[in-house]
Amino acid sequence: xxxxxxxxxxxxxxxxxxxxxxxxxxxxxxxxxxxxxxxxxxxxxxxxxxxxxxxxxxxxxxxxxxxxxxxxxxxxxxxxxxxxxxxxxxxxxxxxxxxxxxxxxxxxxxxxxxxxxxxxxxxxxxxx
Amino acid sequence: xxxxxxxxxxxxxxxxxxxxxxxxxxxxxxxxxxxxxxxxxxxxxxxxxxxxxxxxxxxxxxxxxxxxxxxxxxxxxxxxxxxxxxxxxxxxxxxxxxxxxxxxxxxxxxxxxxxxxxxxxxxxxxxxxxxxxxxxxxxxxxxxxxxxxxxxxxxxxxxxxxxxxxxxxxxxxxxxxxxxxxxxxxxxxxxxxxxxxxxxxxxxxxxxxxxxxxxxxxxxxxxxxxxxxxxxxxxxxxxxxxxxxxxxxxxxxxxxxxxxxxxxxxxxxxxxxxxxxxxxxxxxxxxxxxxxxxxxxxxxxxxxxxxxxxxxxxxxxxxxxxxxxx
Numbered sequence: 001x002x003x004x005x006x007x008x009x010x011x012x013x014x015x016x017x018x019x020x021x022x023x024x025x026x027x028x029x030x031x032x033x034x035x036x037x038x039x040x041x042x043x044x045x046x047x048x049x050x051x052x053x054x055x056x057x058x059x060x061x062x063x064x065x066x067x068x069x070x071x072x073x074x075x076x077x078x079x080x081x082x083x084x085x086x087x088x089x090x091x092x093x094x095x096x097x098x099x100x101x102x103x104x105x106x107x108x109x110x111x112x113x114x115x116x117x118x119x120x121x122x123x124x125x126x127x128x
Numbered sequence: 129x130x131x132x133x134x135x136x137x138x139x140x141x142x143x144x145x146x147x148x149x150x151x152x153x154x155x156x157x158x159x160x161x162x163x164x165x166x167x168x169x170x171x172x173x174x175x176x177x178x179x180x181x182x183x184x185x186x187x188x189x190x191x192x193x194x195x196x197x198x199x200x201x202x203x204x205x206x207x208x209x210x211x212x213x214x215x216x217x218x219x220x221x222x223x224x225x226x227x228x229x230x231x232x233x234x235x236x237x238x239x240x241x242x243x244x245x246x247x248x249x250x251x252x253x254x255x256x257x258x259x260x261x262x263x264x265x266x267x268x269x270x271x272x273x274x275x276x277x278x279x280x281x282x283x284x285x286x287x288x289x290x291x292x293x294x295x296x297x298x299x300x301x302x303x304x305x306x307x308x309x310x311x312x313x314x315x316x317x318x319x320x321x322x323x324x325x326x327x328x329x330x331x332x333x334x335x336x337x338x339x340x341x342x343x344x345x346x347x348x349x350x351x352x353x354x355x356x357x358x359x360x361x362x363x364x365x366x367x368x369x370x371x372x373x374x375x376x377x378x379x380x381x382x383x384x385x386x387x388x389x390x391x392x393x394x395x396x397x398x399x400x401x402x403x404x405x406x407x408x409x410x411x412x413x414x415x416x417x418x419x420x421x422x423x424x425x426x427x428x429x430x431x432x433x434x435x436x437x438x439x440x441x442x443x444x445x446x447x448x449x450x451x452x453x454x
Contacts, residue, residue: 107416111417112418116420125402125403126389126402
């Protein structure tokens with residue numbers, strides 16, 4: 001049974017063991033290059049996230065919590081983590097859409113298939 | 129009706145004496161109709177060809193009509209420009225008037241379908257040089273025309289015309305309830321096979337009964353030709369062109385006539401193969417149809433069975449969704 005190319009590429013990017021044949025096939029799948037780029041961008045975004053609360057937020061939180069700055073900072077770190085997770089989820093949705101194909105780039109599903117019959121309504125050569 | 133034409137200081141008059149159309153229709157429940165037109169065209173000396181008069185009548189299938197058309201030359205004494213005039217009369221002339229022909233025509237409408245109008249006709253040309261008659265059938269596309277008779281006329285027209293001719297044309301009259309409606313076509317080309325898939329999309333629009341052309345340009349596919357160990361790859365340049373004409377029907381459906389042409393040409397060689405066809409289908413607005421286009425057969429001079437086997441494995445289809453435009 002063949003594996004989903006997205007899962008293979010994702011596992012490879014996560015450092016998990018991947019069969020060379022499966023990786024080769026996944027790399028040939030349509031959209032593999034874009035998926036790899038998206039994985040790399042997501043990973044870079046997560047690693048490079050250095051979001052910190054602004055001084056204004058520090059002051060506001062200090063006013064509310066008095067001198068208990070440390071617990072407030074912990075709250076903000078948790079909030080930042082939630083934001084990062086939300087961004088990651090959005091990225092995953094985007095990747096899924098990319099793999100399944102943009103609906104605007106695929107024709108609608110036909111309700112009827114009509115065949116031309118050679119010799120009857122289909123003829124060799126140019127139309128007269 | 130008077131049509132002014134400026135040329136060489138000679139006034140010409142083409143008199144078309146037409147008898148009122150005699151129509152004999154059949155009694156089918158929904159008779160199909162077509163408009164038939166007998167037209168006289170003239171070619172000016174060293175100039176272009178123009179219609180100078182016509183007789184037309186709308187008929188139901190099985191109906192027939194007759195007409196008498198006298199082309200007459202009036203040579204002016206002065207240097208006034210060339211002119212033509214067309215007049216009609218109920219009764220046919222007893223004899224030709226002048227050196228140009230009197231055409232007596234009749235036609236029966238045998239079939240009136242979209243882009244397929246069949247007419248049985250007969251004409252008699254009467255002139256001082258003698259009478260000529262002919263009877264035949266014509267299968268015409270909409271707005272197509274057939275040349276029925278041709279008469280060199282330079283001498284008789286005092287140098288104004290080189291010739292006059294008789295044509296027959298046909299068209300389908302539009303239902304007044306739909307004639308200004310427009311139909312949109314979402315038309316996809318899908319080419320798939322040998323591990324590759326290509327799609328191209330065209331969005332077109334046409335009025336009721338209007339023929340709309342499409343052309344997807346050239347697209348290339350890599351075909352795997354032959355079998356191992358002699359397998360090789362051939363790049364095939366392919367084209368798909370055609371046209372669509374459709375009409376909204378009183379029951380709300382759309383009658384569609386789609387004509388398509390599929391061509392193929394290998395990039396490394398110099399032959400070209402193509403095939404064509406047309407299909408009439410009825411669809412509901414918004415319905416999606418897939419029309420499979422068979423591959424062309426090899427030209428007689430080309431002996432490449434492996435290439436054409438690979439070409440046959442490259443499936444090409446049109447996917448059409450017609451919708452009504454508000």
